Amino acid sequence: MPYSSFASMPCTLSRPAAxxxxxxxxxxxxxxxxxxxxxEDFQAxxxxxxxxxxxxxxxxxxxxxxxxxxxxxxxxxxxEYRLTEKGRDLYPVLMALRTWGEKWMAPEEEESFHLHHxxxxxxxxxxxxxxxxxxxxxxxxxxVTAKQ
Amino acid sequence: MPYSSFASMPCTLSRPAAxxxxxxxxxxxxxxxxxxxxxEDFQAxxxxxxxxxxxxxxxxxxxxxxxxxxxxxxxxxxxEYRLTEKGRDLYPVLMALRTWGEKWMAPEEEESFHLHHxxxxxxxxxxxxxxxxxxxxxxxxxxVTAKQ
DNA sequence: TCCCTTGCGTTCGATTTTCGAACTCAGCTA
DNA sequence: TAGCTGAGTTCGAAAATCGAACGCAAGGGA
Numbered sequence: 001m002p003y004s005s006f007a008s009m010p011c012t013l014s015r016p017a018a019x020x021x022x023x024x025x026x027x028x029x030x031x032x033x034x035x036x037x038x039x040e041d042f043q044a045x046x047x048x049x050x051x052x053x054x055x056x057x058x059x060x061x062x063x064x065x066x067x068x069x070x071x072x073x074x075x076x077x078x079x080e081y082r083l084t085e086k087g088r089d090l091y092p093v094l095m096a097l098r099t100w101g102e103k104w105m106a107p108e109e110e111e112s113f114h115l116h117h118x119x120x121x122x123x124x125x126x127x128x129x130x131x132x133x134x135x136x137x138x139x140x141x142x143x144v145t146a147k148q
Numbered sequence: 149m150p151y152s153s154f155a156s157m158p159c160t161l162s163r164p165a166a167x168x169x170x171x172x173x174x175x176x177x178x179x180x181x182x183x184x185x186x187x188e189d190f191q192a193x194x195x196x197x198x199x200x201x202x203x204x205x206x207x208x209x210x211x212x213x214x215x216x217x218x219x220x221x222x223x224x225x226x227x228e229y230r231l232t233e234k235g236r237d238l239y240p241v242l243m244a245l246r247t248w249g250e251k252w253m254a255p256e257e258e259e260s261f262h263l264h265h266x267x268x269x270x271x272x273x274x275x276x277x278x279x280x281x282x283x284x285x286x287x288x289x290x291x292v293t294a295k296q
Numbered sequence: 297t298c299c300c301t302t303g304c305g306t307t308c309g310a311t312t313t314t315c316g317a318a319c320t321c322a323g324c325t326a
Numbered sequence: 327t328a329g330c331t332g333a334g335t336t337c338g339a340a341a342a343t344c345g346a347a348c349g350c351a352a353g354g355g356a
Contacts, residue, residue: 003171003172003343011178011249011261012246012249012250012253012254013178013242013245013246013249014175014178015249015253016245016246016248016249016253017174017175017178017245018174018175020169020174020245021168021169021170021171021172021173021174021175022169022171023151023169023170023171023313023314023342024151024169024314025169026165026166026168026169027162027165027166027169030161030162030165033287034292035292038332038333039332039333039334040331040332040333043333048314048315049314049315049316050315050316050317050333050334050335051314051315051316051334051335051336051337052313052314052315053334054333054334054335055313055314073332074323074324074325074331075323075324076322076323076324076332077323078332078333079333083287086252088286088287088288089248089251089252090248091276091286091287092244092247092248092274092275092276093241093244093245093248093274094161095244095276096240096241096243096244096274097161097164097165097168097241098160098161098164099240100164100237100238100240100241101159101160101161101163101164102160103237104234104237105160105163105164106160113159113292113293113294113295114292114293114294114295115290115291115292116290116291116293117278117280117281117283117285117289117290117291118289118290118291119278119281119283119289120278120280120281120283121280122278122279122280122281123278123279123280124276124277124278124279124285124290125276125277125279126240126241126244126274126275126276126277127240127274127275127276127277128239128240128243128272128273128274128275129272129273129274129275130265130267130268130270130271130272131270131271131272131273132265132268132269132270132271133265133267133268133270135265135267135268137265137272138236138239139181139231139236139239140236141265141266141267142263142264142265142266142272143263143264143265143266144182144183144261144262144263145261145262145264146261146262147261147262151314171342171343172343186303186304187303187304187305188302188303188304191304196343196344197343197344197345198304198305198306198344198345198346199305199306199307199343199344199345200342200343200344201305202304202305202306203342203343221303222302222352222353222354223352223353224303224351224352224353225352226302226303226304227303227304
């Protein structure tokens with residue numbers, strides 16, 4: 001079973017994991033959420049090779065995580081990469097990574113960006129919760145049952 | 149800048165992203181959360197090559213996401229791989245992936261596992277919330293400011 | 297004692313991915 | 327006309343991954 005075939009496994013976790021578990025994809029999404037939209041800017045800020053950048057952008061376009069949007073500059077039409085609704089919905093994944101990174105991989109100095117809620121100025125964190133009782137859940141609170 | 153150097157960037161998102169954005173690592177963690185603990189079982193369920201499996205397990209051991217725990221079977225001592233507290237804390241990341249996968253990549257048939265809260269039987273989902281007002285947040289509700 | 301099995305790796309040559317540098321191409325601009 | 331710029335494409339070299347075979351230590355059975 002090659003790595004890519006996880007993309008077709010009947011598991012709601014393994015397919016996203018196969019997509020985002022490709023080299024550069026998570027870092028690319030991080031840049032996009034930070035506002036980067038153009039090929040040259042991805043190349044400059046991440047220093048990814050151009051061919052791999054092309055490939056990753058195309059995969060995300062195909063998966064409908066990104067869309068190409070035309071814009072005008074200096075009188076000519078170009079395209080930029082923007083998140084679709086599906087792409088914007090990946091925000092909790094990135095925030096879960098950040099929340100984890102802050103707790104467990106933070107260096108001595110503090111983080112380089114501050115995130116806060118526009119309305120109230122509070123901090124931001126990812127969590128898992130029960131859809132019924134709204135309790136915060138850890139792996140131990142969750143029972144896994146194979147579907148019959 | 150090679151891919152691996154993101155591991156040392158002063159960003160609480162890019163370091164975890166560089167770690168989990170390595171091929172197989174997310175899928176390996178998925179198996180571990182599902183209860184797989186032994187080398188042979190990882191090999192059998194994921195069909196990853198043995199050398200890469202060795203490498204990924206070692207990276208996760210080094211990062212202190214996993215620990216080796218001795219156990220006895222047939223009178224001899226062996227080791228299994230278990231999550232540390234740091235590793236268990238990755239649960240929200242995996243659940244965020246799953247929540248996204250369910251919404252956006254679910255095939256016609258339903259998922260192969262059911263997850264539910266042990267105490268009340270409710271469903272499980274990942275979300276991002278404000279640490280002050282507890283509102284659920286999307287990317288648009290969050291302001292990013294560079295730390296000065 | 298000798299041989300077989302098991303679990304857990306390591307080694308190695310072949311195949312895939314990724315890398316970096318150069319090249320292409322279209323549409324301005326001087 | 328020549329040059330510049332954004333957005334790729336191409337291609338040979340380097341790195342990562344693959345599958346299959348090998349190693350090895352600790353039982354168990356004959």
